[in-house]
Amino acid sequence: MKTLKKYSSAWIAACCLLSAPSYADYTKPTVEELRIAKAKQAMPTVVSQLADRVAEFDDQINKARKYTTLMQLVLRHSDLLWRDAVQSYKSANDQDDRALYWARLQMSESLRGASAFQSLLPEQQAKLLWQFELLSRGQMDVKFDRNTQKRILITGFDPFFLDRHINQSNPSGATALALDDVVISSKGVSAEIETLIVPVRFADFDQGMIETILTPYFKEQAVDMVVTISMGREHFDLEHFPALRRSAKAPDNLNVYTGATSENPLIPLLNNKPLAGPEFVVYSLPYQAMQKATGQFKINDNRFVQTLAKGEFYPSDLAELNNETSVQGSGGGYLSNEISYRSILLRNDYAPVMPVGHIHTPKIKAYEPQKTQAIIEQIKRMLGLAISEI
Secondary structure (H helix, E strand, C coil): CCCCCCHHHHHHHHHHHHHCCCCCCCCCCCCCCCHHHHHHEEEEEEECCHHHHHHHHHHHCCCCCHHHHHHHHHHHHHHHHHHHHHHHHHCCCCCCHHHHHHHHHHHHHHHCCCHHCCCCCHHHHHHHHHHHHHHHHHHHHCCCCCCCCEEEEEEEECCCCCCCCCCCCHHHHHHHHHCCCCCECCCCCEEEEEEEEECCCCCHHCCCCCHHHHHHHHHCCCEEEEEEEEECCCEEECCCCCCCEEEECCCCCCCCCCCCCCCCCCCEEEECCCCCCCCCCCCCCCCCCCCCCCCCEEEECCEEEEEEEEECCCCHHHHHHCCCCEEECCCCCCCCHHHHHHHHHHHHCCCCCCCCEEECCCCCCCCCCCHHHHHHHHHHHHHHHHHHHC
């Protein structure tokens, strides 16, 4: 277990300068939090797996009286929640990412209900919730300290479409928990993996969560490869041409619809302004090597895109997409495509030779531990083959 950081007042002040998503009333439970009762009925063991951390946080924030005390508690317990979840996942060896998701929601619900929190200004409430989200998703735990030759940062996603299946797991989140702080090697090259998990919420993307999390690693070239991962289709897809615009009609985890469609694809936001970038970008993963990873699933180099003028087609290179208006990238028109696009945009700005790209995993129904384990093992082999090429 890594040493817990002591949070100084200066560090807290710096954190508070970050953007935070805007909601109408921070003291009211969110759509995600309102699902907790149903989740407790459907899978009580999962929802209570990290109950000690939830209870300790609830007890301490309800004794707090000042904003600075609340911030210290949020920073401490959100970081510890991530660590607890990684340790619990590896101890249980059950390929289950759901305990972290539901514990996080119980803790954010407790924070909203604390009397000291409710007495704060909305701007202060937003900053507390923003920091809680960032750190409980692994931001403070990314420390490459294993003295390996390469460093890999990967991201997974929360479970989603929970109104369809309240017990849904996400193999990308499970991969993040399984591979956090793991060392892999291939052909004499070793690499340490650090991981993060991001929300399935448009507001957090629009407010710059992806940029907040990833920019330091690109700007300082503190990693050698960045791989974003999400749940997708029947087999693995390595997404060749991510696109700028949203077009999926599906809601996010707050049941927010963007209004985007295939006929009217929309540009997402970054800090309340339209995200600026080309209609399409191209990934830079060593995909030919990664496609050789053995396992029970095929690994596709997916070049499918859709544009307003040409419709659906498979370009061979980025030049074929010049002057096109994007509808779907290779990763679709939802947040999986978007995290890939945003990460590649950062790569192009700060680290133009770094391998960066997106893996769509095979989909699972609700919770399938054996299939998830097979997915994780094949991803490990993909990453191993990749590091021997970079």
